[in-house]
Structures are given as structure tokens and as C-alpha cells.
Amino acid sequence: MARVAIVTGGTRGIGEAISLALQEKGVTVAANYGGNDEKAREFTERTGIKAFKWDVGDFDACAAGVAEVEAALGPVDIVVNNAGITRDGTILKMSRDMWEDVIRINLGGCFNMAHATFPGMRSRKWGRIVNIGSINGQAGQYGQVNYAAAKSGIHGFTKALAQEGARAGVTVNAIAPGYIDTDMVAAVPAEVLEKIVAKIPVGRLGQATEIARGVTFLCSEEGGFVTGSTLSINGGQHMY
Ligand code: NDP
Numbered sequence: 001m002a003r004v005a006i007v008t009g010g011t012r013g014i015g016e017a018i019s020l021a022l023q024e025k026g027v028t029v030a031a032n033y034g035g036n037d038e039k040a041r042e043f044t045e046r047t048g049i050k051a052f053k054w055d056v057g058d059f060d061a062c063a064a065g066v067a068e069v070e071a072a073l074g075p076v077d078i079v080v081n082n083a084g085i086t087r088d089g090t091i092l093k094m095s096r097d098m099w100e101d102v103i104r105i106n107l108g109g110c111f112n113m114a115h116a117t118f119p120g121m122r123s124r125k126w127g128r129i130v131n132i133g134s135i136n137g138q139a140g141q142y143g144q145v146n147y148a149a150a151k152s153g154i155h156g157f158t159k160a161l162a163q164e165g166a167r168a169g170v171t172v173n174a175i176a177p178g179y180i181d182t183d184m185v186a187a188v189p190a191e192v193l194e195k196i197v198a199k200i201p202v203g204r205l206g207q208a209t210e211i212a213r214g215v216t217f218l219c220s221e222e223g224g225f226v227t228g229s230t231l232s233i234n235g236g237q238h239m240y
Contacts, residue, residue: 003027057104077127087101158172
């Protein structure tokens, strides 16, 4: 695939695995990140993948970031909206800032990145957008009204934008991961995590590479007939 991709939050966790999997398929990857310069530097040294820092929750920063990537690597064909945060708490303890940060970054980031890249994909008659949702956007989760709302919004956003891209060769899909072994899940208290794993039919956490394989399929030529879909990769957890 001689294509150019941006992976948001692409320097660690699930995003890192996605960046590497796309690179392995011959895609030129730009890995965006939010603030962890040290990790981004280590990632670029190790992989040769260029890292670009901007806040996906900032509309203007996304437009400027995409322009910077295109100047360095060429027109963007693939966007993986993977950057995401959690700010958990029951609604009684959830401040307005906790709500707004999660909606702005997790859901607003998808809009900001699509706004900056979709017109180019459309005019070149080829594009792939993959949005990383969550099982908690499908099923809800105690203490996560902000995160579940943002991720659920991603699934609706995906189906709507897919309709706008369909005739122009631009597919838009989502992946809804279950619990994946990354820093985000490491932040869940051990006793809570134990209960979560007990409910996963395959009996373990997922690996970031297992999400990345789904992304490379959706971004491939062969994936061109798949659009507006959500691929659940969660060890069977969606059955409960
Ligand atoms: P991590 O916390 O390990 O990594 C998050 C990544 O997002 C980092 O690269 C971080 O950059 C980046 N990021 C955060 N905020 C911003 C921002 N404002 N602008 C640009 N980049 C930002 O997360 P995971 O790898 O676990 O999760 C990746 C995605 O998968 C998220 O959308 C998450 O919601 C989703 N997901 C994860 C699951 C899991 O079990 N881990 C389950 C279901 C969904 P930096 O390194 O600079 O901080």
C-alpha cells in the first residue's frame, strides 16, 4: 500500500501497534501524539516513524497538524482516530471539566481530523477513516458517562460520515475494542480489573496488535466494500 496515514495517539498503546502494523503493510505513517515528548522521541528512534505533536481536541491545531504532515509526507489517504483519554467518576463526582475534556478529545478529535482530511480523500476518490470506539460505548460502563457518551457518539459519527464518503471511494468504519493491555487499562484498580477479566469469554485481556490487525484490514484495498461498520474485537465480551 503506497499510502500516507495519520494515526492519532500513534506513539504508544494501541496506537503504537496500529502505526507499526500499517508501516509493515508499506504505508508511510505519521504518528500524532498529545504531550509525551520522551515517549514520542523513543518511538521515532526505534521505528523510524515520524511523530507529530498536536491536541486532537483543538480544531485549528488539527488543520495545522494535517498541513504539516502533508508538507512532509504527501496527501493523507488514511486517518485512524485512536487518541483518547479517560476521566472516570460517577456522575456525582464528575466535574464539568471531566465531561468536556473527554467529549472534546475523544469525540471532537474525530470531527476535527475528518474535517481536515475528508475533502482531500473525496477529491482523490480514495480514503480510509477508522475510528476507535469502545465496548463501553456500546454497553455503557459504571463511572464513565463521559467516556461512554463520547464512544457511543463515535459509532453514530462513523455511520453518518460513511454515507457521505461512500460514492467517493472513502470508507469510514469503527473498531470497538474490549479491554486491551495498555497504560489506560493499567490505570484500572486491580480488583476491578479482575472482575472485568472474569467476564471476558476468552479469559484474558486483548493485545494491542489484535486491534491493529483489524485496522489494517479496514484500511486495505480489499476492505473497500466495508463501510459504516463497527468491528467488535473484545474476546467475545459483546455477547453479554
Ligand atoms: P493510551 O492511554 O495507552 O494512549 C493514548 C494515546 O492518545 C497516547 O498516544 C496519547 O498521547 C494520545 N492522546 C491523548 N490525548 C491526546 C490529545 N489530546 N491529542 C493527541 N493525542 C492524545 O490509550 P490506549 O492505547 O489504551 O487507547 C487507545 C484508544 O483505544 C483510545 O481511544 C481508547 O479510548 C480506546 N480503547 C482502549 C481500550 C483499552 O482497553 N485500552 C478499550 C477500548 C477502547 P501521549 O503519549 O502524548 O500522551
